[in-house]
Amino acid sequence: MVSNPGLAKKSETNIKLPLSFILFGLGAFVLSQLILFLNSDALSNGIFRLPELLMGAHFLLLGWVVMVIMGAMYQLVPVAFLTPIWSEKLGFIQLFITGIGIVMFSLLLGFNLSHAVYGGIVVICGILLFLWQMVMTLISQEQKSIMTLFVTTALFCFLITIIAGLILAWTISFGLSLNYTAILHSHILLGVAGWFTLLIIGFSYKMVPMFSLSHGFSMKWSKLAFFSYTIGLLSLIVSFWLETSVLQTIGWLFSWIGFTLFALDMIEIIKKRLKRKLDRPFTFSLIAIGYGWLVHSTTVFLSIFSIDHQNLWSWLTFIYIISWVMFSILGYLYKIVPFLWWTYKYSGQVGKTKVPMLKDMINEKAGTLLFVLFTAGVFGLTIAGLLQNKVAVQLFQGTMLVTSILYALSILSVLRK
Amino acid sequence: MDLTKQVEEVLYGVIDPDLGINIVDLGLIYNIEIDEKNGVKVTMTLTTPGCPLHDSIVGGVESAIYFIDGIDKVDVQLVWQPAWSPEKMSPKAKEMLMR
Known part of the structure; x- marks a missing residue:
């Protein structure tokens, strides 16, 4: 009972x-x-x-x-x-x-x-x-907590993203006399930075201390990080519609400040951890925060110096999605899937018999190799893409394909434990 | 062996599967009470509210105690006050986390 x-x-x-x-x-x-x-x-x-x-x-x-x-x-x-x-x-x-x-x-x-x-x-x-x-x-x-604020705002951004997506698809099918470019940019921004980023930030405030067994941390920047990031997003949306570069720079700057404050909180959490040796896939998710911060910094730099080369911004969006959003997910899945399967198979046996530990459920060493391959694939692909080198793009996209297959197989192997 | 000691002994066998440390050394067990009918009341906490292993660990505590002969009833009280802190861990658990 x-x-x-x-x-x-x-x-x-x-x-x-x-x-x-x-x-x-x-x-x-x-x-x-x-x-x-x-x-x-x-x-x-x-x-x-x-x-x-x-x-x-x-x-x-x-x-x-x-x-x-x-x-x-x-x-x-x-x-x-x-x-x-x-x-x-x-x-x-x-x-x-x-x-x-x-x-x-x-x-x-x-x-x-x-x-x-x-x-x-x-x-x-x-x-x-x-x-x-x-x-x-x-x-x-x-x-309710700060996490609730991040997650509900992320869900709201998701709603706007899909509405904008529907308008775009509708325009392609039936034609609508709306500002297509502004809607497209809003769709991408709210989908990637609004929905994905706010959600990952929100859950990071719970998962990072939990996986590192951190204690006595303050989360002192969390509210400011939220407001700064969302002000940044709003400024960017308005700038897409009014086509004002000053507002766009302000938007990138505020979103960078928000992301930086979040990263500072994460650094404090990691510094105050009790678990000295962190799980490798989890470390990969933490490295992804660094990648996200680098991309945000680059957007501020490009915006201040009015560098609006379309190809560069497209690749920057790509690298943000892969290196921040996807790498975070790849790392966390190495914790989530073993946990789910362990709960299903062994939870009821705790206290009755010896059960495996969570880290016995997945091959962490193979995971590390996959994460290194993903990193090489993404950055190689971006550089090759910017240089418009066809052979190199094919090589690095091939690396991404093979690694994604191996990653899927490694996750599936958990279900045989 | 007295029943309280026996309960504590079996709880050493309940391991946090993420940390690989038993819940007694982690300092999650606050109190063990035995009533006159051999009913056991365990007051315990977790390292964080919203720990995904919540149900597994609480269920594990119940199962482990029911293994002791003569136990009539097990009541697990999960509390968040006083909150868990690293000071509650045994030196052995602290050493394991430092590895």
């Missing part, structure tokens, strides 16, 4: 739900890398808005990143917010609709662009169900 139900209520989600999202995500990840590899020529020419690349990009962003984040949230929200998921049944319905929608939408972007809007509508239905689920879950949270 467990008493004090307010604090000790059951917090685990049925692992089939987060795991299904993650497995879908792994498949989409490998597929996206294959599509990008097959279109290496377009990548090396810096033409990112080709149907095939749009298809690869949406398998990567929606199929891999968004689906994995949704799955991770189904597992993390109940434990981090001490609030059970509102409806697991809705979670499975949402998984099905979103999954079908992403496949439809990405394929239509690649093969029948003018009808992509129909796939987009299905994706939006799935995402709206997810947002509804999260809102209903977070409303019931008893004690």
Whole structure:
């Protein structure tokens, strides 16, 4: 019997739900890398808005990143917010609709662009169900925290991102007399910096101290980091619509300040850790914060000196998504998946028999090698892309493809433990 | 051996699977009470509220105690006050974390 139900209520989600999202995500990840590899020529020419690349990009962003984040949230929200998921049944319905929608939408972007809007509508239905689920879950949270602020704002940005995405798809299909470029830039900014970054920052305030067993840290910059980052985002959105470069520079500067303050909090947490030797994949997620900060710094530099070379900004967006967003996810998945499988197989045996440790569930050494390969692939690809060297782009995108396959296999190997 | 000691002994077998350290050395067990009917009440905490291993560890405590002969009832009280701090760890646990 467990008493004090307010604090000790059951917090685990049925692992089939987060795991299904993650497995879908792994498949989409490998597929996206294959599509990008097959279109290496377009990548090396810096033409990112080709149907095939749009298809690869949406398998990567929606199929891999968004689906994995949704799955991770189904597992993390109940434990981090001490609030059970509102409806697991809705979670499975949402998984099905979103999954079908992403496949439809990405394929239509690649093969029948003018009808992509129909796939987009299905994706939006799935995402709206997810947002509804999260809102209903977070409303019931008893004690709100700075993490709640980051996560709810990220969810709001996600909503605006998909609305902007629908307008873009609608414009392609039926034509609309709106400012297409401003909507596109808002869509990318809110999707990448609003949704992904705010969410990762929010959860980092919980996960980094937890995985490093940190104690006595202050989180003193967290509120300022939030307001600075969101002011930066707002300034950028307004600057896209009013086309004012000064406001754009202010926007990049504020978002850099926000990210820097977050990074300072993370440094303090790591300095005050009790666990001296950190798990290697987790270290990889921490390194990703450094990459994110470097990209934010570069945006300020480019903006101040009015360097608006389209190709450079496209590659910068790419490197931000991969080195910050995706690397964070790759690292955390090496913790989340073993935990999910361990909970499923061994949780009920604790105290009854000897059970494996979490680090026995996954090959950390192989993981380190994969992370090094990913890093080499991403940075090599970016440099090759900027130099428009076709052979090098193919080589490094090939590295990304092979590494993504090996990464997916390494995650799947956990399920055999 | 007295029952309180026996309970403490079995709790050494409940290991935090992330840290690889048992929950007694981690300083998570605050109090063990035995009533006249051999009912056990354990007051314990976790290193952080919202620990994902919450259910596994609490369930592990119950299971481990029920292994002792003659136990009638187990009541695990999870509390956040006083909050866990590194000072509550044994020297052995501190040393393991430093490795």
